[in-house]
Amino acid sequence: MTRKIIIDTDPGQDDALAILLAFASPELEILGITAVAGNVPLALTEVNARKICELAGRPDAKVFAGADRPLMRPLITAEHVHGKTGLDGPDLPEPEMPLQKQHAVDFIIETLRNEESGSVTLCALGPLTNIAHVLIRAPELAPRISEIVLMGGGFFEGGNITPTAEFNIYVDPQAAQVVLQSGVPVVILPLDVTHKALTTAKRVDRFRAMGTKSGDASVALLEFFERFDEEKYGRDGGPLHDPNVIAYVLKPALYGGRYCNVTVDASNELTLGMTIADWWGVTDRPKNAFYIRDVDDEGFFDLLFERVARLP
Amino acid sequence: MTRKIIIDTDPGQDDALAILLAFASPELEILGITAVAGNVPLALTEVNARKICELAGRPDAKVFAGADRPLMRPLITAEHVHGKTGLDGPDLPEPEMPLQKQHAVDFIIETLRNEESGSVTLCALGPLTNIAHVLIRAPELAPRISEIVLMGGGFFEGGNITPTAEFNIYVDPQAAQVVLQSGVPVVILPLDVTHKALTTAKRVDRFRAMGTKSGDASVALLEFFERFDEEKYGRDGGPLHDPNVIAYVLKPALYGGRYCNVTVDASNELTLGMTIADWWGVTDRPKNAFYIRDVDDEGFFDLLFERVARLP
Amino acid sequence: MTRKIIIDTDPGQDDALAILLAFASPELEILGITAVAGNVPLALTEVNARKICELAGRPDAKVFAGADRPLMRPLITAEHVHGKTGLDGPDLPEPEMPLQKQHAVDFIIETLRNEESGSVTLCALGPLTNIAHVLIRAPELAPRISEIVLMGGGFFEGGNITPTAEFNIYVDPQAAQVVLQSGVPVVILPLDVTHKALTTAKRVDRFRAMGTKSGDASVALLEFFERFDEEKYGRDGGPLHDPNVIAYVLKPALYGGRYCNVTVDASNELTLGMTIADWWGVTDRPKNAFYIRDVDDEGFFDLLFERVARLP
Amino acid sequence: MTRKIIIDTDPGQDDALAILLAFASPELEILGITAVAGNVPLALTEVNARKICELAGRPDAKVFAGADRPLMRPLITAEHVHGKTGLDGPDLPEPEMPLQKQHAVDFIIETLRNEESGSVTLCALGPLTNIAHVLIRAPELAPRISEIVLMGGGFFEGGNITPTAEFNIYVDPQAAQVVLQSGVPVVILPLDVTHKALTTAKRVDRFRAMGTKSGDASVALLEFFERFDEEKYGRDGGPLHDPNVIAYVLKPALYGGRYCNVTVDASNELTLGMTIADWWGVTDRPKNAFYIRDVDDEGFFDLLFERVARLP
Ligand SMILES: [Ca+2]
Ligand SMILES: [Ca+2]
Numbered sequence A, B, C, D: 001m002t003r004k005i006i007i008d009t010d011p012g013q014d015d016a017l018a019i020l021l022a023f024a025s026p027e028l029e030i031l032g033i034t035a036v037a038g039n040v041p042l043a044l045t046e047v048n049a050r051k052i053c054e055l056a057g058r059p060d061a062k063v064f065a066g067a068d069r070p071l072m073r074p075l076i077t078a079e080h081v082h083g084k085t086g087l088d089g090p091d092l093p094e095p096e097m098p099l100q101k102q103h104a105v106d107f108i109i110e111t112l113r114n115e116e117s118g119s120v121t122l123c124a125l126g127p128l129t130n131i132a133h134v135l136i137r138a139p140e141l142a143p144r145i146s147e148i149v150l151m152g153g154g155f156f157e158g159g160n161i162t163p164t165a166e167f168n169i170y171v172d173p174q175a176a177q178v179v180l181q182s183g184v185p186v187v188i189l190p191l192d193v194t195h196k197a198l199t200t201a202k203r204v205d206r207f208r209a210m211g212t213k214s215g216d217a218s219v220a221l222l223e224f225f226e227r228f229d230e231e232k233y234g235r236d237g238g239p240l241h242d243p244n245v246i247a248y249v250l251k252p253a254l255y256g257g258r259y260c261n262v263t264v265d266a267s268n269e270l271t272l273g274m275t276i277a278d279w280w281g282v283t284d285r286p287k288n289a290f291y292i293r294d295v296d297d298e299g300f301f302d303l304l305f306e307r308v309a310r311l312p
């Protein structure tokens, strides 16, 4: 039996790998891919999402454009990490498949209404703006969502866009608050775990060895993407954030975490967008998220290789 | 030529007077009345809105139900001021006119799309949740709004729900931020001006003297409503907040104010929901609202009496 | 019987009038004048304090220099209001009387230890840095202070240095917190009351009519000082802040206020240094200050004229 | 040549080990030990400091009592970690040596004035209240301090008293701000490094093997102290915080860190007392501290054993 997912994304090289992993996994039925502004503006992320579908040999997939800005703040982007297009690295052709006419938020709402309650999982790979729109506009749908598995935040590692904040949460902290307060089961894959899944040279080589279009594109994506982190951290390879979301949905046993309270600070500039995980349970704030801190990184990459190798 | 308005409201005794004033004014075309949670929960405010329409002899008016909770915070209500029903005082029958099926936010969006750009004014008498929904979901409509005239905030008078915050803004400070950052022309009628428009015994008597159903109901509304403020401030009569919004639309010359920056604090408990007006222009924050501080209170009440006397 | 006071001050034209009022009042015994950085740096305020003593014919008074910067923030000054010297206006000679060698904070501590417990009142006319030093270093002396009467803050009027903050509190909000949390009886004369005591042309004329050196200097001080406020508020005369502190000590019956909680916000830039008075008692924060809002302004100026006329 | 230090401390079992290490190290001349309120109230910390001096065979050492409460907040203590006395574990006799009459703050000020400029290092093992008093009262002495080496804060590990704050900084965040803004060279040994120096059973055994009074007391101290952390973290042994300060002064080569900006958040409850280290240099905040993140833990314990073994 397959699991129905919607992928909400702002591609992004690591988003691309996550989407490839999902397409290559027969356990998953991708109901739609919803683009959001994040790493680059919406006009680019929705095009990038379609490029990746075509790369995966899936021009039949449905891609929707969603919010072009955070709920309450101006958009901040990350071209310094992802390049001008957001998908710098491989040379992918302009997509021929169309963008869906429906707004991403309307698509998610309609899908949650029409599919069996509890059957749809939202996989969030970018700022949580689209998903917050859904929860603000149609709060009655919250109990129909199976779970929200998201890449975002960071507590023990600190942040990557400010000393305390991770990019996806910092871009739209209010959206993150809406998600965390929604009552929907939330699984968080923060920097604390993605920094344990590094794209070493040896791992990049395994993509190269596939000898497929997707394998070659993966190499180009990773070689561009890790550049920034290698300079910053001075280590071999960078963290591969977003594919962890799909890997968690496929094989939760690869991961270790704890159910605890997670709060987003939206009150002062020093700590704006910080995710505060009460990992040790020292406050009386209620547990509202499963916060993942550990990963079997070999297992994660094995899964990724095995699956991406199935693609054209 | 008439002016097209939508009244967004959480009745409330003073909302009731504002709606009566609007119905009694031939200069205004009321496209719809949209209810929001505020003084009391949504289930009551939408009923109250219909009761007032029927009192005004306008069962043909369209009443829509909107948001039942603020964007990001739990709902706070004010039964201690308005009574259990929100409309305690007069004995108004249960309404027979139907509630519209369309959601208030959808109605406002559709109306802004269909009416001539720049022709519709939003009159906001409660928390700004519905209007923020419109601006978040359809930001492209902001330039089509003529202006947003709202009752809310307070700076020189302090607040009425906390030492620093007025009720409408405190209930949904994030919604207020969305409105103030939208670029739509905003006119604010804060406590600083409504505390200059008091319902003295003499003024209540003028309603009594009308000898109409609406006049009698106004007396009952005001006598209940002023009770709270008389106890608090120990003066003759209380401020009549919301009708100032309609009076401003009808006769702006009754009012005096200044175009200045207005910011809502959402960052700390001490000052949550405070509207900070840079009245003296001592910061470099951009001017974004017309902040009203003065009123010709005799003129305001004369307008109110003259109009309400026209109703059945 | 005389009342023993220490005047802590950052002269300032209005500080000068306050000190003249005190010297001219036989009910008061001035144990010392302690200078603090505020309107202008300490190097000027201590000189200004001595100039005023000599103007009052009291070269025997003791002037001490205290803190040259706030507890935790860099010093902000107000030359745009007070002029380069802090005492622009009259042409006062350089003082010949010496500055005391003892540090102002040591002097206050020693005085509180040596004088009878409960016999000394601290009159604070500037940022509260010196007094906070005393309370931080020797908290055991708090119960020996009769009361702290201070000019500072503002709630209903808003601020004068930011939209929400008054100068004395804004310069050293941490010091203000220390004072308000000390348990010492605190009387606050905020902008809300000083803006009701205006130096009209007619009132300035009464100083001119004295025909004394002090009267002439008062005219020159006031004519310089009110310039700033007249431009800002466009009214006849400006508020005369600091002499209200001395007038309150002499004749509390001139004033009206309320015992309530007063808190200083030190947590965010929007409202930094704001004094939040829970005037209406809507929170459960404990009452910790007597917050003055009303003044018999004719009585205040009559007292001021009658006294200053006694000086040379 | 010996290095002159003052140890400011709130003993505390780990403070005790730090003091023993200092006494056992001929490279150090301990000018005085200043007690501060922290783990337990001042009345206990000053007694504990004297008990440790006597244990080390140094009843001639000078112990001073300092601040009994943080600058601006009520005192929070940690009996749940350290036991009722703050030094639970070994059975140490009541001290016979006297407490010095001089206040700790006066002692530090006098010492900094009298010793050669740049010759005195302050080793801070508790809340920074005493040292902040010195810097507030006598800011002109800041350039005479060689450096301030302190145990406090935590960034990558999160906090130990709240999810974001370490105890010493949380107890007096304003004092920490004063220290970090003072311009004095500051070296920080945060939880991020002390959590890498664990008291394993094997290491405790090395103390036991000494067969001295100090060795036995160390065992009792550590066995009590690690109980709390073992329950919390479920690992063998707990971090040994404070001796790292003395070890750093003795052998900085054991440690690795980075010169970066460190800020203390004092603005909101969620992150109160958090030390925010701009480790990656992503802000333009100026570098103001040497933040230590790595330790040669074998080297640290070897130093500790070798030295404590010299004591009676
Ligand atoms: Ca992404
Ligand atoms: Ca209302």
Ligand SMILES: [Ca+2]
Binding pocket: C009, C010, C011, C012, C014, C015, C039, C125, C126, C242
């Ligand atoms: Ca002054």
Ligand SMILES: [Ca+2]
Binding pocket: D009, D010, D011, D012, D014, D015, D039, D125, D126, D242
């Ligand atoms: Ca300690």
